Amino acid sequence: MSGKSIRLFLVDGDYNGLITAELVNWTGHTLAGPRSELPNLLAREECHQRTGIYFLVSRESSDSGLSVYIGESDDIAKRLKQHSRPESSGGKDFWDYVVVITSKDGNLTKAHVKYLESRLIRITKDVGRCSLINSVTPEFTSLPESDSSDMEFFIEQVQMVVPAIGFTFLKPVKKSVDSGSGDSVIYLLESPKHRLRARATEDGADFIVLKGSDSIGKWNGKNGGYGRLYRELCDRGVLEETQNGRRVFTKDYAFSSPSAAAATVYGRSTNGRQAWIVEGTGQTYHLYQSAKIAEVLPDNETSEV
Template sequence: MTQGRSIRLFLVDGTPNGLLTAEIMNWTGHVLTGPRSRLSELVQRPECGRTGIYFLVGADPEGDLRPLVYIGESDDVATRLKQHNRPEDKGGKDFWERVCLITSKDQNLTKAHVKYLESLLIQKAGAVGRCKLANGTAHEYVGLPESDRADMAFFIEQVRTVLPVLGLDFLRSTTKISPSPGLERQAPTELEPNQSVSVSPRLKMEVKRQNIVAFAQEVEGEFVVLEGSLARGEWIDLKHNYRHLYKQLCDEGVLVDDGNGFKMFTRDYGFTSPSSAAAAVAGRAANGRVDWKVEATGQTYADWQDQQVNAAAAMPNESV
């Protein structure tokens, strides 16, 4: 079990939907975020006159279920944000609803640093696949000494730690569980720094009339369907909103034809709930808490989870 970490959040105007700052102990980075509706106040903050990186986040106007994200850098972020706030026909960007700016408290970030950070963050966001990028291809930027590159690697990992706390998940990796459901479960890889591993037993779902079998595990609160699992060859419940998720998985190549009339997961994929995962497998609405079962015992996910809660409640409290 790894040690906890403290993140200091400050509501600038005392409201949860206004400007917010975030800092991590022993990290020189400083985070400022807020809605686009408060941009006039945000650009007056001293942080916006510094060198930094920023994220513009909003819904994808083309209907992708993932957020649309633009990653940028500037010596004067306030000026860049004012440019992005213009109408799109005047060089601005219409899609974004929220901005997140990251600078350094000691103001030691240089133009070379933020160019390097921008390049790496675009690469990481694209590889993680939790957002749709409004950027083009990331430019390779290696104009930093080795020691500075090491410092920037640490800086990025702190960024990836603090952003999910602010509701921005697009840099958080999905833990790799196993290369295929036919193999024994292995220890998860690709863990976040300082992440303790919390993994459920391997779960199995069957759609018996279709001969569909899928496997999953719950990892750090995310429901991950394993690479090689099968799914229905087409979506059949036209009224349910999960059909958009199924289509997106097909469009992104997460689900591909297996040659036998089914779809197959090409990689481990994290869902927000057992029911959304079950729906993707069944090709229709499904109750994942019942349909997913512990592979070794046949116990439903709901019963297994209830057992874990009762066992934890029965344990004596330990003073810290």
């Protein structure tokens, strides 16, 4: 894949404040920030009476994943103001961060953003990296062939720029090659006592447990953290009960770390860097990664600081 240039701008010089993001040769414009910055966000030109799409995000627990709501409007500022109200007044309480996508040339129409909203909801569901708050998936308006092509390109750019500001809920999980053949390194996690066997691979920051892997039938560790993640994956059908009392992964699932994956398989907190081993070698994940680092920088070339 060829390189891409993404321009990130910290509006107030603070990474906790408003951020804009743009891709070279893309007409889209991204504006993002925490809910506490909503007054400043709504005052900006790219929100006021602009047609676009938006993502309301709850970052409450990175262990149990994000909660996301996807919407569209022909007046982004007005719609976000409505969402800022209490739930009892028709607003939404759950979110603490917002990402707004508009067009620099103002050429996004209502039909365009309805198409984008519907497609992005479907993509987010298929990817399965978050809890989607949308209760329905709206049908998109049929667009002329040329417009549909333009919007599909727009979606590809959105899928690139949103992860650049820290959210991967639109990033497809890498398809496992024969569930891990080819050049991919396969990691194995087993528990003879509980008759568990799980396989995984990596793709960038994703540690992907492969479809068909086993998991414990019930969470046995402390509540919270990975326990919430385990229960959420059960509720979403990623972990499905089997007749033997265990659970099985119904799809390839991307975790943020080997430890999150190992905890989900074992049903308790686990040091995944020590628990996962390279299939066919007995070498732990930690030792394998250390060996890869040593290939680049041998121990005799390191220096004390």
